Amino acid sequence: MSDPIARLAALTAAAVALAALTVAVLAYRRSGARPTARLYHMNNFGPGDAKEFLIATTVTNGALGAVQVVTCEFEVRGVRGRHMVGGQGRRGPELPFRLEGHQSATWTVPAADVAELLRVYDKNPARIRAVLALGSGGTVKGGWFRFDLDKWATGVVVPAPRGGGSKQAAAPAKAKG
Known part of the structure; x- marks a missing residue:
């Protein structure tokens, strides 16, 4: 009829596949x-x-x-x-x-x-x-x-002061003459 060794190999392969699937499902659930x-x-x-x-x-x-x-x-x-x-x-x-x-x-x-x-x-x-x-x-x-x-x-972002943060007013430029 059928070879007992082939039957045993097929059952072993099915058991290993089922065990691998079980381990994969458990690993997924544990994540x-x-x-x-x-x-x-x-x-x-x-x-x-x-x-x-x-x-x-x-x-x-x-x-x-x-x-x-x-x-x-x-x-x-x-x-x-x-x-x-x-x-x-x-x-x-x-x-x-x-x-x-x-x-x-x-x-x-x-x-x-x-x-x-x-x-x-x-x-x-x-x-x-x-x-x-x-x-x-x-x-x-x-x-x-x-x-x-x-x-x-307020919805407005206040900009930082320019020029190094100095609060002194800049002197007016001298005119060439």
Whole structure:
């Protein structure tokens, strides 16, 4: 009928293939999710858009597994206690959001929301960072960003003085005569 050695070789090959598949699946599942957050400022000065500064965070999942982002808030430090900005003014994907492996998502909040909080507490400057709650119960926090009312709340970036920063008026040039 059939050769017992060929049958044994075929069964062994099938067992090895199944074991390799099992190891690959387990390695994929163990890779989990590695989300990181980056906080930065940007402007929304395009045609047809409202002219405003935005505070933005981009969350990147650097692994193969997916992660669920449940909340995205911006923590303001420098005022009395801990205050979170987000909610109504926040823009980006609807929460909760499933972030697949090697993907990223961005949420923004108007700089005016942060500025209003700082004006209420009469505090300038302050530091702000993104805080994201995950479906697994963990949190991801971005680095701190210095928020200065004079620079970001007005929408105008104040240029540095020219000529080495000297505040003395330049002498008028002498006329040739």
